[in-house]
Structures are given as C-alpha cells and as structure tokens.
Amino acid sequence: MKKRTFLKLSSVLMSAPVLAPLTGLAADEKLKNWAGNYTYSTDRLYQAKSLGQVQELVKKYSKLKVLGTRHCFNGIADSVNNLISLRQMDQVIGLDTKARTVTVDANLSYGQLSPYLESKGFALHNLASLPHISVAGACATATHGSGVKNGNLSTIVSGMEIVTAAGEVRTLSRKKDGDTFRAAVVHLGALGVVTKIMLDIVPTYQVRQYVYENLPLAQLKEHFEAIVSSGYSVSLFTDWQKKRINEVWIKSRVSEGAKAVPEFFGAKLATKNLHPIAELSAENCTEQMGKPGPWYDRLPHFKMGFTPSSGKELQSEYFVPRKNAVEAILAIEKLRDHISPHLFISELRTIDADTLWMSPCYKQPSLAIHFTWKQDWASVKKVLPMIEKELAPFAARPHWGKLFTLSAKTLQSRYEKLDDFKKLVKEYDPNGKFRNAFLDSTIYG
Template sequence: MKKRTFLKLSSSLLATPALPSFANWIADEKMKNWAGNYQYSTNELDQAKSLQQVQKLVRGHAKMKVLGTRHCFNGIADSTHHFVSLVEMNQVPELDPKAKTVTVDANMKYGHLATYLDSKGFALHNLASLPHISIAGACATATHGSGVKNGNLATAVTAMEIVLASGEVRTLSRAKDGEAFRAAVVHLGGLGVVTRITLAIQPTFQMRQYVYENMPLEQVKNHFDAIESSAYSVSLFTDWQKKRVNEVWLKERVEKGKPSVAKPEFFGAKLATKNLHPIAELSAVNCTEQLGVPGPWYERLPHFRMGFTPSSGKELQSEYFVPARNAVEAILAVERLRDHISPHLMISEIRTIDADDFWMSPCYQQASVAIHFTWKPDWASVRKVLPLIEKELAPFKVRPHWGKLFTLSPAVLQSRYEKLPEFKKLLADYDPTGKFRNGFLDTNLFSK
C-alpha cells in the first residue's frame, strides 16, 4: 500500500465519531480521559511526527509520559510535567507475509490496523471489546479479549522499538532478547516511548456470533469450562441479579464445509432473535452484528463497531483476574455481593484469557478469568464497593487490570507479582532518573 493511500484510509477512519477528536480535546481547558472520570495533571503536550522528534523531546524533558487514546480510568498514564503524543506519526505498516508479521506505529488503533490487515489477507489472533484503543497502550497494560486458547493482545508482540530516557533507540525482540523482552512488553509505561511494534499475524478468517439470554447461574456453576470452550471467544454478561447470566455472546470462526446452525437453547439460555447491547436498556446499533451473520474477524471479535461511541459513554470500569481453576468459586463469591454491587453497576462481563510469559501481566504463567465491572459514573459509591469485591476475591490472589479502578494496597498488589523486583531493576536500568515514572508507578510499584 502506498503512503498516500494509507494516509487516506487512516484519515477516513479517524473521521468517525468514535471518540472526541484529539484536536478538540487538547483545546479544552482541562485534559481528561475519554470517560471523563480522570483529569490529567498537566496541559503541557507536544506532538511528534517522527522518531527523531520523539528522541529530541525525550532528551529535552526531565519527566514525561506518552498520552494515547486515553482509555485508562486511573493515573497510570498521567504526568505532572509533560505529555508527548504520537498520533501524527503515520508510517506505512510494514507487512512481512513470509514471517507472518506486521510492524506499525505504536499509536495506531486496532480498528485501523484490522482493516488494513484484512485487505491484505491477514488477521490478528484476537481483539478487545473496543477496537478504538491504541496498540501500544493495550499491550503495555495487558489488555485482552476472550477465549480459553487466546492470550491477551500483548502475546502477539514479537518486537518493539523503544526510545529510552537517554534518547537512545533500542529494539527488543522475542527471538533475540529473551527475558528482557518478556519483561518489557507489559511495561506499564515505565520503560520509555514505544514508537514501533511488530505483531504476529495469521491468514484472515470469517466469524459469526450468536447471543443467548438468561442462562441460569447453576449452569455456570456446573458447566463453566464447557461454556467457555464452546466458541473461539465467549463473553458472559451479568448484573448479578436473579441467579442468572443476562447474555452469553458466542463468537465462532466460520469453517469451510462446516455449516453452523444455532441451537434454540444453550445451557438453559434462549437464543436471541434480535441484536442486543450488553446493557439491555441500550440500543444495539453501536454493537457488532449478531444473529449468526458471517463477517470479517475484525467486525465480530469486538463488541462495538469502530465508527460508533464505544460502550455506554460516561462510566467507570474495574476488572479483576483470578486463576482459571478458581473461576466458579470467584464468580460465586462476587455473586454473594449482588445487593452491594447492583445499585452502582451498569453490567459485568466475564471472560477467559490464556496464560502468557510477561512479567507484569495479570495472566503471567496462569490461565485466567477476568471479571469486569462497568460502573455508573459515581466514584464515591464505587470506591466503597471495590474493597468488598477485593476482599471476596483475596483467597484467589486476585490481580486488577492495570488501567482500571481498584483499591488494593500497594503491598498486596506487589505481593501478587513474583517478578516485580526484577522488573523494577529493569526500569532502573532503562530509566535511571525515573523520567517515565509517575505517581501511579511510584505508589503501586515502588512504595514500601
């Protein structure tokens, strides 16, 4: 693809109304994340259009952070000093069909990359529920989709180009750098400015998704593994009321010669006869196509379409990971808190993620189940509920999503990551003056 064509494609995609435009956002008096719940600590921001400009900016500031698509709900991406944005870096993706990899600007959104890859006959192994997030930010925080055999999005990374605190450019790869690579992929924004990322790809494929309504909780209790293994990607949505799962989303690959006929019932749940939103009261117009209609992988793996406002808009989010072997116990533990949770909840989602080997990933060396909460935008109330959930999940050594809201103490959080001492040493080696550290990292990783 020629650069002019690629830029034209990117421009048309960026024109969609998925999120407030970056230009409008930086003109605001106060910088906030996309959900509006977090106000950033500085308005100082530079935009870099090239690797050389990134190097110059890094050398010129004592403290700084990269600001991406702003989908984090806490201060992990915040800076009290300076931000740099990479949104104007628009190099053409480097596709290597023989190696089955693609190298892209780290700021690129998954929805944009997906359409490019599909046009070339390729696909990624998975996508998150939103295609609007940046590749760099998603990998840095171990963001994920679902599927018992699908690792988080970072597991597709095979190499990264990073500008270090000194301004030096370093490339790390799985093939050559071993433990350093496994330490650096889920880096929480602390190593430097990731400018280019290489991802493993595979031949493109078609998918279809079916939605079932009102699965009895007893079925989840007795058949959780069978339910989660029934499709390429499975999501359970619940409000924790009435001893049932509100919706079950099954996303399956279309296989040639294997026609799919949806059964009217799935573990006690009834097949939906119209497209649904995970939050039943909301219109499904923003959601990806259901009812078993085949379509490209990138139009079925996410829950929400690229050209629409994701999820419900103003909301808060939390997510907790437990070992897959404890999934049912953890779900039942949360369900016991239903009357504490439901008044403040929009919806919860339960997903599975395969194990990985990244030091700071919540799925490090353990297949996991993630219990996600989309909350009403009332932090005062949510802040009181989170400790109750964390206490119930404590026996399973719960790990929170790095980019979402939690109240676990730093001491407890640090105890859940066996490679944390080595990771802190790596941060010190790559960034000896703490240029890329911020309040979030200082509190959660370095406080005693």
C-alpha cells in the same frame, strides 16, 4: 471529554509545532480521559511526528509520560510535568507476509489496522471490545480479547522499538532478547516511549456470533468449562441479579462449523441483536444472529466505525486463575445487592496464560471479572474493597489501567517477577524520568 473538546484537541495536534504545548482547550476546560472521570495533572502536552522528534522531547525534559488514546481510568499515563502525544505516528510501517508479521507505529489503533490487514488477507488472533484503542496502549497494559485458547493482546507482540530516558533507541524481539523482551512488552509506561511494535498475524478468517439470554447460574456452576469453551471467544454478561447470566455471546470461526441451538444450557437463543445492556439499542454492536463476517467486524462487541468521543462510565477488572473461576464468581454474586445499584453490567471472559512478567495472566489461564460502573466514584470506591476482599483467596490481579483499591504491598506480592522488572526499569530509566504518582504508589510504594 466533551466531543467538541475531543475534536478541538485532535485539530490542534494535527497542526501545531512539536515543541509547543498543545491543548486546544478553553480556559475553563481540563484535559480528561475518555470516560471523563480522570483529569490530567498538566496541560503541557507535546506532539511528536517522528522518531527523531520523540528523541528530542525525551532529551529535553527531565520528566514526561506518553498519553495515548486516554482509555485508562486511573493515573497510569498522567504527569504533573509534561505529556507527549504520538497521535500522528499512526501508520503501518511494513507487512512481512512470509514471516507473518506486521510492524506499525505505536499510536495506530486497532480500528485502523484491522481493515488494512483484512485487505491483505491477514488478521489478528483477537481484539478488545472497543476498536479505537491504540496498539501500544493496549499492549502496555495487557488488555485482552477473550477465549480459553487466546492470550491477551500483548501476547502477539514479537518486536518493539523504544526510546529510553537517555534518548537512545533500542529494539527488542522475542527471538533474540529472551527475558528482557518478556519484561518489556507489558511495560506500564515505565521503560520509555514505545514508537513501533511488531505483531504476529494469521490468515484472515470469518466469524459468526450468537447470543443467548438468561443462563441459570446453576448451569454455570456445573458446566463452566463447557460454556466458556463453546466458541472461539465467549463473553458472559451479568448484573448479578436473579441467579442468572443475562446474556452469553458466543463468537465462533465459521470454519469451525458452529450452529445455533434453540437452548444453550437453559439459556434461550436471542431473536434479535442485543446490546450487552439489554435495555440499550444494539445499533452500534457487531452483527449477531449467526451472520458471518470478517474477524474484525465480529470479535469486538462494538463496530469498527463506532468511536465514542467519551463514555460516561467507570471500569474495574480483576483476573483470577481459571481453576478458581466458579468459586470467584459465586463469591462476587454474594455481593449482588452492594454491586447492582452502582453497576451498568459485568462481563466474564477467559484469557489464556502467558509468559509476560507484568501481565495479569502471567503463568495462569485466567478468568477476567469486569465491571462497567455508573460514573459515581464515591460509591464505587466503597464497593471495590468488598470485591477485593472476596477475591483475596484467589490472589486476584487488577487490570493496570482500570480502577482498584488494593494496597501496593498486596499488589506487588502477586507479581513474582516484580523485582526483576524494576531492575530493567533502572537500566532504561535510571533517574525516574518516566516515573509518576501511579508507578510510585503501585510498583514502588
């Protein structure tokens, strides 16, 4: 979506009545996702400013989906009928310092929440690379930060409020709802409209990050665990060429006392701030060179104040068991000449196991292999099956909100709790109000 379109749409969403379709688009413009690669199938976009208005819309329409910050690259949030926006439901509802939880409206972004928590002396355990995504959207698809001991962003959800297909309000919590809660957190938009989320929080902390350049791939083979465990959050960026990792970003808590060394497993300490794609300016990247700063201004790769209106790229991501990480990396590296012409950069990062049924990290500490592609779907679509074939021995699970070509049968076989999840969907949405083409093809196909 063009910046002017993004601003027009935002303006209309702030002022229009709840039951009027909202677009703010010119006649020749269509509603698109953040990257501009996906065009939504309807311009019937409604806003809700309160729980009551959400219930009203849910009861009114037989088919609808929630449209968040539009950072998905596929049709997981699409509808041919009606879309609902919670853009104005973006407030912090309550902070419980004793229980160490914060309750927020679903559409609050991490960029909004993080400075608030810092001002109160608290923090989140981790953050994604970009801070402008919404809390609800990130948790619904098990988006993640990085770190061998850090679960994805969904793992700190301790409670949620959801409007079912009947317009009823249900509240779920980790303490009282057991399996139902573990099924509902990563819900893929299938259960209803999430309106509030409660998150676990921790005391605030400071982070510093150092970047190293040109890590030999041979060192990764021999010392993978030592490398990815060298900081609180570690990211490896590579273009898969020259038998090396281009950049290693090591983010450490200041309290851990980590210090820079001139050489890190053969990689050299950077002498200036770097972008993950070295040729690009690091102006909007979070501070490096070991300069301490608050958690929310170091854990993302990009600054909180940097909210791109669009990103001309495509993204794919696959999760494999961490025990197979080196094998999986070497399998992909064999495809380097097929991948590189269409690639901006890849990122490798670790995520701890969790117990959330539809999470790609369910019951397995994982390595995420992320691809930021040039916006050429025709070419990328040819490469993805090659990648998926190489990762098949490791039963790779794709990120739900990114691009993949795995068959429904293969995808479903990799989620042992899928049938139980579908039973819960049937309870919350017996007539498929929140079903769409994506869910039909991936979950029910």
